[in-house]
Amino acid sequence: MKHDDTLAAELERRGVSRRAFLKFGSYIASIMALPPSSVEALAEGLAAARRQSVIWLSFQECTGCTESFTRSFAPTIENLIFDFISLDYHHTLMAVSGEAAEEARKEAMAANKGKYIVVVDGSVPIKDGGVYSAIAGVTNKQMLEDTLKDAFAVVAVGTCASFGGIPKANPNPTGAVAVSELVGGKPLINISGCPPIAEAMTGALSYLLSFGKIPELDHLGRPKAFFGETIHDRCYRRPFYERGLFADGFDDHGARQGYCLYKVGCKGPVTYNACATMKWNGGVSFPIQSGHGCLGCSEPNFWDQGGFYRPLPTPLGAMGPALAGAAVAGAALGVGAALSARRHQKTYLASLEKEKE
Amino acid sequence: MDLLAFARGPALSFSLAIFVLGVIWRLVGVLALSPWNDLSPPREGAPPNWLSAIQAVFRKMIPHRTFLTAGMFTTANGYVFHIGLAIVVLLFVPHILFIRSLFGVSWPGLPNGVVFGVGALTAASLLAALAYRLTSPVLKLISRPNDYISWLLTFVPVVTGLAAAAHVGARYETLLALHVLSICAFLIWFPFGKLMHAFLFVLSRGATGVRFGHRGAQL
Numbered sequence: 001m002k003h004d005d006t007l008a009a010e011l012e013r014r015g016v017s018r019r020a021f022l023k024f025g026s027y028i029a030s031i032m033a034l035p036p037s038s039v040e041a042l043a044e045g046l047a048a049a050r051r052q053s054v055i056w057l058s059f060q061e062c063t064g065c066t067e068s069f070t071r072s073f074a075p076t077i078e079n080l081i082f083d084f085i086s087l088d089y090h091h092t093l094m095a096v097s098g099e100a101a102e103e104a105r106k107e108a109m110a111a112n113k114g115k116y117i118v119v120v121d122g123s124v125p126i127k128d129g130g131v132y133s134a135i136a137g138v139t140n141k142q143m144l145e146d147t148l149k150d151a152f153a154v155v156a157v158g159t160c161a162s163f164g165g166i167p168k169a170n171p172n173p174t175g176a177v178a179v180s181e182l183v184g185g186k187p188l189i190n191i192s193g194c195p196p197i198a199e200a201m202t203g204a205l206s207y208l209l210s211f212g213k214i215p216e217l218d219h220l221g222r223p224k225a226f227f228g229e230t231i232h233d234r235c236y237r238r239p240f241y242e243r244g245l246f247a248d249g250f251d252d253h254g255a256r257q258g259y260c261l262y263k264v265g266c267k268g269p270v271t272y273n274a275c276a277t278m279k280w281n282g283g284v285s286f287p288i289q290s291g292h293g294c295l296g297c298s299e300p301n302f303w304d305q306g307g308f309y310r311p312l313p314t315p316l317g318a319m320g321p322a323l324a325g326a327a328v329a330g331a332a333l334g335v336g337a338a339l340s341a342r343r344h345q346k347t348y349l350a351s352l353e354k355e356k357e
Numbered sequence: 358m359d360l361l362a363f364a365r366g367p368a369l370s371f372s373l374a375i376f377v378l379g380v381i382w383r384l385v386g387v388l389a390l391s392p393w394n395d396l397s398p399p400r401e402g403a404p405p406n407w408l409s410a411i412q413a414v415f416r417k418m419i420p421h422r423t424f425l426t427a428g429m430f431t432t433a434n435g436y437v438f439h440i441g442l443a444i445v446v447l448l449f450v451p452h453i454l455f456i457r458s459l460f461g462v463s464w465p466g467l468p469n470g471v472v473f474g475v476g477a478l479t480a481a482s483l484l485a486a487l488a489y490r491l492t493s494p495v496l497k498l499i500s501r502p503n504d505y506i507s508w509l510l511t512f513v514p515v516v517t518g519l520a521a522a523a524h525v526g527a528r529y530e531t532l533l534a535l536h537v538l539s540i541c542a543f544l545i546w547f548p549f550g551k552l553m554h555a556f557l558f559v560l561s562r563g564a565t566g567v568r569f570g571h572r573g574a575q576l
Contacts, residue, residue: 230529232529233524241469242468242469242470243468243469244450244465244466244467244468244469246450262450262451263450263454269529269530269533270361270529270530270533300359301358301359301362304362305362306365306366310458311451311454311458312451312533313451313452313454313455313458314365314454314455314457314458315365315366315369315370315373315455315458315459316362316365316366316369317366317370319369319370319373319458319459322370322373322374323373323374323377323459325374326373326374326375326376326377326378326381327377327378327381329378329382330377330378330379330380330381330382330385331381331382331385333378333382333385333386334381334382334383334384334385334386334387334388334389335385335386335389337382337385337386338385338386338387338388338389338390339389341386341390341391342390342391345391
């Protein structure tokens with residue numbers, strides 16, 4: 001495949017009909033909540049798109065995001081789009097390593113100045129000069145800054161890149177930060193999740209390729225099309241929540257009946273993601289359908305919200321010692337107030353006696 | 358730290374500590390006062406003090422027939438929002454989970470639709486109580502900022518709770534945080550304002566009952 005190939009030419013070579021491609025355009029427009037009139041524009045934009053240079057930087061991460069994207073169960077047009085982009089640098093997927101890999105990154109940056117997209121998975125350590133994670137002797141922070149200089153846009157993939165994720169969890173020993181804190185004014189899309197849903201990535205990328213701009217984002221920089229509603233709002237167990245039917249454990253009657261998992265710590269009501277609608281593994285299931293509450297993995301600081309099995313309405317942290325201390329202090333103040341009142345009463349009665357005399 | 362984490366964390370811890378401290382301070386302060394010591398012999402046939410106290414607590418829940426008609430609205434409306442608040446606070450599942458996290462006890466809750474209906478009725482009843490207070494010349498005359506603050510801090514958690522349940526006005530986590538923060542304000546004010554009547558009414562009615570009973574007065 002050449003760099004100046006269009007997506008339409010590539011798809012034609014692979015036997016994808018125009019009708020199938022338009023269907024795909026409708027699908028993308030539908031999941032991104034675009035108006036029907038935009039389907040043709042999206043399809044035409046995608047068809048005319050040239051191979052997009054992508055530089056994928058992996059920092060403090062577990063490779064789960066890459067695993068999520070590469071383990072698609074069947075070849076689809078989404079996969080073809082992944083094939084179509086020119087992934088010029090990706091530790092896990094590229095054949096070369098060492099100096100040759102770094103050369104490939106620099107060559108791609110020079111050849112596509114101002115046009116390439118930087119995808120980042122993993123947070124960036126900045127404590128102690130960023131020494132806690134380095135690639136080819138270059139700190140993650142330095143590599144990100146160098147690569148971002150001539151980038152067209154940045155896509156932060158996964159919760160670590162979007163919000164700091166697990167590396168940023170207390171006590172954050174490496175001083176991990178989200179990519180958003182280091183991108184300056186570059187256009188940024190956060191596709192959060194641990195890992196994120198592949199279709200959210202495909203959708204955002206398709207939008208970028210078609211319209212040359214970033215899609216509508218929420219206040220956390222995530223595409224509204226995928227992160228506009230809570231998991232709770234779209235959960236198939238929601239009717240049980242409304243009827244007050246809950247699982248109290250993972251092996252009780254409620255759990256076997258498929259009742260709502262709110263009582264066992266489900267964070268669905270405060271988690272914005274498309275898990276309940278798009279699901280995973282080609283729409284087979286998602287965590288709640290498998291019997292486990294939502295962890296809230298696409299939200300900032302999800303690791304430090306008091307515990308995965310602590311229900312949402314409960315206070316964070318231990319209340320016992322504070323309340324016991326308050327009770328003791330209150331009792332002491334009460335006794336003091338009563339003793340003072342008794343003394344006043346005695347003094348008053350004594351003064352009355354004196355008056356009588 | 359986001360708003361919800363602040364509300365569920367430091368704000369709730371602080372307000373609950375103030376609530377416990379204040380309530381125990383005031384209750385111990387009253388209970389540890391000099392015991393009432395009437396040297397006169399009790400009226401013949403007078404019930405024991407404890408019985409007079411219990412009778413007074415319950416008998417005062419219904420106004421004397423002399424005032425029944427005149428005070429009908431106040432009495433009926435008072436029952437509506439007090440029972441409504443009790444249902445919403447004690448029988449809504451998320452509230453039961455909150456109570457369980459503090460005391461380790463729980464009980465079955467009601468379906469959300471029922472609780473939301475009761476919550477809406479309670480809010481309407483509280484508004485009616487305020488309207489009556491503002492339009493009744495006598496009530497208006499004896500009302501103090503304490504009364505209005507106590508009303509406001511009761512009303513706001515009901516409204517923010519309904520808004521959070523209905524997802525109206527803002528994102529759910531913001532509404533939930535505002536609901537929790539409004540409860541924090543309620544808890545801090547509770548021991549020091551008129552909301553403390555939730556505990557003190559038993560003591561004040563009981564004390565009145567003992568005095569009346571001792572003298573043979575009918576309650």
